[in-house]
Every structure is written in C-alpha cells, then in structure tokens.
Amino acid sequence: MSDENIASALNQLADCEQKIEDKEKELEWYRLKTLMPHYEERDEIVAKIPNFWKIVLSQHDDFANYVRAADFKYIDAIQFLVVKWQSPRDFDITIGFQAVDQELPAQTVKKHFYHDGDDMKSQPVELKHNLPPRKRHNRFFDWFQWQGLDDKSEFPNGDDLARLITDEIYPLCVKFYTEAQRDVADEDSDDESSEPELL
Numbered sequence: 001m002s003d004e005n006i007a008s009a010l011n012q013l014a015d016c017e018q019k020i021e022d023k024e025k026e027l028e029w030y031r032l033k034t035l036m037p038h039y040e041e042r043d044e045i046v047a048k049i050p051n052f053w054k055i056v057l058s059q060h061d062d063f064a065n066y067v068r069a070a071d072f073k074y075i076d077a078i079q080f081l082v083v084k085w086q087s088p089r090d091f092d093i094t095i096g097f098q099a100v101d102q103e104l105p106a107q108t109v110k111k112h113f114y115h116d117g118d119d120m121k122s123q124p125v126e127l128k129h130n131l132p133p134r135k136r137h138n139r140f141f142d143w144f145q146w147q148g149l150d151d152k153s154e155f156p157n158g159d160d161l162a163r164l165i166t167d168e169i170y171p172l173c174v175k176f177y178t179e180a181q182r183d184v185a186d187e188d189s190d191d192e193s194s195e196p197e198l199l
Helices: 005-046 052-059 071-077 139-143 156-171 173-194
Strands: 078-087 088-095 107-116 119-122
Touching: 005 078, 005 173, 052 078, 052 173, 071 139, 078 156, 088 156, 107 173, 119 156
Parallel strands: none
Antiparallel strands: 078 088, 088 107, 107 119
C-alpha cells in the first residue's frame, strides 16, 4: 500500500474515532438525563434515613484519602449530598451540613464544576465556619475553594475528588450503605459466636 493510501486510511480512521467519541458522549448524556429523575426520587428517600451519608462516606476507602482525621466530625455532619448535571462535563455538587458545635453553622453549599478543554475547573464557594486561625487549613474545607488553577496552594487533586463523588459515591451510594450495614451485621454475628457458652 502506498504512503498516500496509508495517510488516507489514517485520516479516515481519525474521523471514525471522532464519530465514536461523539456518540459515546451523546449516549452518556442520554444515560444521565434518563437517570436523574430516579436520582431525585432516591434523594428524597435517603433523606429519611438517619446518618445515611455519614455511613456512605465512612465506608468509601478512596474518599478517606482526601480527608484528614480531624475533618471527619464535619463529614459526619453531612445531611445530604446531591449531584445535578447540566451535561456530563458540567455539573453541581450540593452538600448540606448540620451544625457542629460552634465551629460550623448549619448550611447548604453548592459548588459548580465545568471543563475548559480537557481540564476541570470550578468557582470557589464560601463554606461558613468559625474555626480559629490555626485550624483553618482544613483539607476538606479547602476543597470548596478549589478552582483548578494548577496552584500548589490549592486543595490537592480537587478534580479527582469531584469525579469520585459524581462517578462513584453519588450514583452508588445505596451500594456503599448496604455494604456498611452488612459489615456491621457480620461483626455483631462474630461477637455473638465468640461468647463463651455457659456450663
């Protein structure tokens, strides 16, 4: 095959791959639009379950990589977590907190994410808190200020945490909750079986 024919075939292949990529994006958006009404219904149901998001987030090992031990009392205060998509690459993550002592007032915070080319970006949002200055560099709190500026002073890998929430934690939250409940039941069963028999 001549070089000219090979070049033509490669151009055709590139065009075909672009069509496949475009169709995959179209199908992903169709999937999300189809699921969103069911996610909204589920949001209303899980709101009735005490400590649902506390259990889900504590169950997810990868989420713990983004949170310091000192942050978990604020994670435990999360009452709801909701994702709303405007497109697969444009979405809001909304988190509702209940009050934590005098440090964190009850509030709802919505953070918007979008893509600039291949890079995820976001606008900083205010998370109200009353932490003393020496405690303000709290990794989870810093995520709400993340913008995707490739600045070392920013929350590390803020885009990865956003993807973790949208790709795993939110869509699979019931799975993680169920696994956590099963683990608790197994531990209780092990405790009962280890009790000595009375003679």
